[in-house]
Amino acid sequence: MSNSSKETVYKEYKLEGPRRFKRKYEEKHEEVTDTVINTFLKYSGISSDEYAEFEKTYLESVKKVKPKCTEKRVEGFRKATGSNGFVAFYDWYVSQGQACGYCGISQDELYELFSKGKNKKLPLNNAVKRSSGTLEIERRDSENNEYSPKNCILACPLCNNAKSNLIDEDNWVLLFVEPMREYYKKLLGKDLENPNPKD
Numbered sequence: 001m002s003n004s005s006k007e008t009v010y011k012e013y014k015l016e017g018p019r020r021f022k023r024k025y026e027e028k029h030e031e032v033t034d035t036v037i038n039t040f041l042k043y044s045g046i047s048s049d050e051y052a053e054f055e056k057t058y059l060e061s062v063k064k065v066k067p068k069c070t071e072k073r074v075e076g077f078r079k080a081t082g083s084n085g086f087v088a089f090y091d092w093y094v095s096q097g098q099a100c101g102y103c104g105i106s107q108d109e110l111y112e113l114f115s116k117g118k119n120k121k122l123p124l125n126n127a128v129k130r131s132s133g134t135l136e137i138e139r140r141d142s143e144n145n146e147y148s149p150k151n152c153i154l155a156c157p158l159c160n161n162a163k164s165n166l167i168d169e170d171n172w173v174l175l176f177v178e179p180m181r182e183y184y185k186k187l188l189g190k191d192l193e194n195p196n197p198k199d
């Protein structure tokens with residue numbers, strides 16, 4: 001097995017979870033009698049050294065993305081790419097670079113604004129809704145509403161909330177992204193680390 005396909009199999013295993021791997025393995029092969037991890041290593045041809053290396057590279061991001069792998073997203077990405085939906089969704093998510101696809105604000109800058117301490121700027125009241133500042137996974141075309149790499153975008157809570165289902169993507173980018181960036185700059189008291197994504 002090539003190194004990149006070993007990586008894919010590793011991601012599959014980690015994202016789907018050992019229980020799911022065990023079930024799938026037992027459907028296709030025999031009952032798992034050894035530990036699940038040993039069975040996985042034997043079956044995948046991944047050595048324990050390679051496994052340790054993959055853990056170093058991917059474990060942290062896998063932990064972050066795994067809770068976002070909802071059934072609908074995994075199923076949508078599976079259909080759209082014809083490959084493992086967990087891995088397709090994970091690879092897409094990681095490739096988005098932790099920034100709003102519309103205005104470019106980074107996740108770190110959002111956390112700065114939404115921090116719980118005395119520097120907290122948002123939200124403006126103590127409501128729980130949209131109080132974490134986490135980037136949201138938005139579907140661009142609200143008609144087909146599909147989860148696919150093409151139809152999904154990471155959006156900051158402000159872009160997502162303001163656009164809603166009332167302003168289309170082209171007009172949002174054309175008319176509202178610059179003012180949104182100005183608003184963020186004012187709140188942060190500094191320039192944004194990323195440029196406007198459309199430039």
Ligand SMILES: [Zn+2]
Nearest residue numbers: 100103156159
């Ligand atoms: Zn934004």
